[in-house]
Amino acid sequence: MPFIEESDLLELHKDIDKAQLINERLLDQIKYKNRELRRSKIQRNIFGSVTVLFLIVSLAVISYNAGFVRSTNFESRNNLLVSIDSLEVIKARIDNLREKNEELSLVKEFYLAKKFLEKEKIYSVQVKSFIDNNLTLASESLGNTIFAKANPFYSYSLGNFETLEEARSFRFQLVKMGFKDAFVASYRDGKRIEIEDPY
Template identity: 75%
Template sequence: MPFIEENDLLDLHKDVEKAQIINERLLDQIKYKNKDLKRIKIQRNVLLGVTTLFLIGTLAITSFTAGLSSSNRLENQNNLLVSIDSLDAIKKRIDNLKQRNEELSLVNEFYLAKKFLEKETIYSVQVKSFVDNNVTLASEALTNTLFVKTNPFYAYSLGNFETLEEARKFRQQLVDMGFKDAFVASYQDGKRVKIEDPY
């Protein structure tokens, strides 16, 4: 029966403590990003409300000015040109706000996906593992990729599936593409639970 030497056990404990510290830091970063998202969302809503009030005010002033200066046709034309320029500026600002809202929605979806991966049991297809952590292979910002340290290896998995059947189908596609050693594993809280039967 194999045994673990005391030095190896101490190294293992150190690795576990480092992983816990890293997880705590990541959770703190996610909390900080969520606070930023809420603050930005409130700012966006306030800015949208101010922009709407500004638009209504501009239209009211333009209508009032156009009614008063009906005696001078040239003055009316100048006022109309100014109001059209103001409307164009407001339209551009609204377009910019819509674009920023879409970007914020993507960021929010990313953090929601990360939270889901940490709480639920998911299935992923491991395609490779290395002794050294090769961070140049891919970015941890990818939500459909897992990087997990399974002593003494760093495992790289593709896909995040809610069901084992979906993961098995994806594994078969990867095997057909040439990843003969690919296998399905289940994960929970960012840790591998077990290697699943491929069929």
């Protein structure tokens, strides 16, 4: 076996130690480079993913907006048509409400006149009396006629006047038409109060 001197052995150990230190440094550098490579790979992957995701979202937004604009134009056209139809329907409703309002105002006037007739003294021209309850000559809903009972007769009077002069003028017209027995009477609450002087 060959013989190694101690100094050579020491040198060999030093070389081995240096080689180990160099090896450890190289391993540290490799680890560091691997970490950098992993980081850059992860960063590239993240950047690529974000870029793809951004492109997908951008395309989705653009296609949604394009479809929304089309649907908005379509909906606005439909809304315009609906609003035109709605305007005609509303106009028809307004006309219908006006007619009903006119009818209601006539009914209101009728009831106000009827209340007035019930509470105030009015004048009317009696044209006929019957022993029987013969009320088929006119309807009670007519506001210008009075059916009154004066025992044992039922009287039929025309016209409702606030003043005696108006009733006398109407009586004069009826006498000219052939109602020779017509006379003016005053009424309150649908009941005859008295027969008035015709002149």
